[in-house]
Amino acid sequence: MTRIFIQGGTVVSATGSQLLDVLVDDETIVAVLQPGSTALGDPAAAATVIDATGKYVIPGGVDAHTHMQLPFGGTEASDTFETGTRAAAWGGTTTIVDFAVQKPGERVQDTLALWHGKAAGQCAIDYGFHQIIGDVNAESLAGMAELVSEGVTSFKLFMAYPGVFYSDDGQILRAMQQAGDLGALLMMHAENGIAIDVLVEQALQRGDTAPYFHGTSRPWELEEEATHRAIMLAQVTGAPLYVVHVSAKQALEQIATARGRGQNVFGETCPQYLYLSLEEQLGAPGFEGAKWVCSTPLRAREQGHQDELWRYIRTGDVTSVATDHCPFCLKDQKELGLGDFSKIPNGIGGVEHRMDLMFQGVKDGRISLERWVDVCCTTPARMFGMYPRKGVISPGADADIVVYDPNGHTSIGVGKTHHMNMDYSAYEGFEIDGRVDTVISRGRVIVDNGAYLGRAGHGRFVKRALSQNLI
Ligand code: URP
Ligand code: ZN
Ligand code: ZN
Ligand code: ZN
Numbered sequence: 308m309t310r311i312f313i314q315g316g317t318v319v320s321a322t323g324s325q326l327l328d329v330l331v332d333d334e335t336i337v338a339v340l341q342p343g344s345t346a347l348g349d350p351a352a353a354a355t356v357i358d359a360t361g362k363y364v365i366p367g368g369v370d371a372h373t374h375m376q377l378p379f380g381g382t383e384a385s386d387t388f389e390t391g392t393r394a395a396a397w398g399g400t401t402t403i404v405d406f407a408v409q410k411p412g413e414r415v416q417d418t419l420a421l422w423h424g425k426a427a428g429q430c431a432i433d434y435g436f437h438q439i440i441g442d443v444n445a446e447s448l449a450g451m452a453e454l455v456s457e458g459v460t461s462f463k464l465f466m467a468y469p470g471v472f473y474s475d476d477g478q479i480l481r482a483m484q485q486a487g488d489l490g491a492l493l494m495m496h497a498e499n500g501i502a503i504d505v506l507v508e509q510a511l512q513r514g515d516t517a518p519y520f521h522g523t524s525r526p527w528e529l530e531e532e533a534t535h536r537a538i539m540l541a542q543v544t545g546a547p548l549y550v551v552h553v554s555a556k557q558a559l560e561q562i563a564t565a566r567g568r569g570q571n572v573f574g575e576t577c578p579q580y581l582y583l584s585l586e587e588q589l590g591a592p593g594f595e596g597a598k599w600v601c602s603t604p605l606r607a608r609e610q611g612h613q614d615e616l617w618r619y620i621r622t623g624d625v626t627s628v629a630t631d632h633c634p635f636c637l638k639d640q641k642e643l644g645l646g647d648f649s650k651i652p653n654g655i656g657g658v659e660h661r662m663d664l665m666f667q668g669v670k671d672g673r674i675s676l677e678r679w680v681d682v683c684c685t686t687p688a689r690m691f692g693m694y695p696r697k698g699v700i701s702p703g704a705d706a707d708i709v710v711y712d713p714n715g716h717t718s719i720g721v722g723k724t725h726h727m728n729m730d731y732s733a734y735e736g737f738e739i740d741g742r743v744d745t746v747i748s749r750g751r752v753i754v755d756n757g758a759y760l761g762r763a764g765h766g767r768f769v770k771r772a773l774s775q776n777l778i
Pocket of ligand 3: 535
């Protein structure tokens with residue numbers, strides 16, 4: 308038996324913070340003790356004693372939205388499961404949920420097997436899968452039931468990307484009915500892709516080819532409209548709905564209104580939508596804005612989306628914060644869209660920075676310490692059927708633990724100070740008033756004071772249950 312004792316820290320949960328010691332045996336948290344307690348023997352005799360005095364002891368981060376090595380936009384996301392999960396570990400994330408992708412004509416069971424093959428033996432931290440349904444038909448609807456029994460209990464549909472992942476309203480309705488019957492969670496990319504494609508074509512015809520016009524051809528109205536439509540379709544079917552990567556305040560207002568009516572609708576946002584903007588990043592000179600081309604797009608700061616999104620985290624209408632980590636290098640990948648923004652592969656990498664960026668929200672007085680843990684760890688674990696194994700520090704839970712130093716500092720510097728496989732950082736120049744000190748994944752110290760001790764293959768597939776406590 309390998310025992311780890313974390314001493315003197317403040318254990319933070321979604322509901323409160325307390326000075327407590329934490330005892331880990333092998334892969335599992337066995338006790339959370341009053342400081343100095345010797346109830347389970349002499350803690351100092353543990354193989355590893357971590358002094359967490361003055362620091363926060365939090366559940367390992369759960370990033371429920373990543374795309375390692377996703378084939379997309381004529382290329383492939385630049386982080387593999389190996390490099391991406393290592394970067395996640397550096398940043399205090401100990402579980403990711405990535406997406407297996409079904410394209411038209413494929414069997415969902417086959418695509419899931421393909422994604423298992425990509426991840427198996429490669430991951431530094433635990434991982435699960437959602438399934439993207441890119442072809443809603445009788446066979447894939449039946450396949451959803453099979454996937455649920457294999458621990459893939461959530462499904463993403465797209466109202467955007469006609470000809471790639473797009474589903475029409477009838478297909479969405481059917482998939483929602485099936486998800487509802489199975490007790491699975493339906494995730495939605497809510498943007499009106501049919502209308503967007505017209506605006507994109509018109510922008511290019513006008514000669515508006517720079518990255519900035521990616522943003523203006525995906526206006527907030529078409530996110531609000533699709534969000535509203537998805538909510539209404541979900542209401543008709545009675546199925547719960549999880550709207551991914553929400554960037555428009557108006558879309559969140561739709562979610563908040565539905566929640567106010569008692570509908571089971573949940574919003575996810577991402578750090579890029581809280582910190583970055585259409586004007587400053589997408590509108591950067593020349594081709595630079597390509598670094599921040601993602602969908603939904605970054606929104607105008609002058610319209611106040613960023614502040615409103617923070618507010619919706621406080622009110623609970625944003626239930627979780629994920630990264631939508633989908634990195635592409637500038638060289639040769641983003642550059643596919645030189646002279647035509649519609650050919651820039653969509654996505655931003657950030658799996659390494661989520662815990663820090665959201666902690667900065669605590670330091671800035673935007674959210675509480677407990678809300679930080681809730682939206683980054685506990686609720687994602689709960690909503691995606693991993694609680695209480697993940698997302699909480701309590702006896703019986705997997706020993707996924709981060710010791711976080713609120714007095715430390717993290718510079719997201721110019722050049723390669725990060726560990727993601729990207730030739731730039733979307734958050735270059737950001738200074739964070741906090742630092743990930745120690746990261747434990749299922750009882751193994753994988754990051755310790757700037758040293759990486761993890762290994763590919765430590766991470767295991769998490770067979771997820773159905774979502775819990777969705778109301
Ligand atoms: O731009 C994005 N978000 N790329 C990843 C794919 C998706 O839609 O989540
Ligand atoms: Zn999406
Ligand atoms: Zn309406
Ligand atoms: Zn995504």
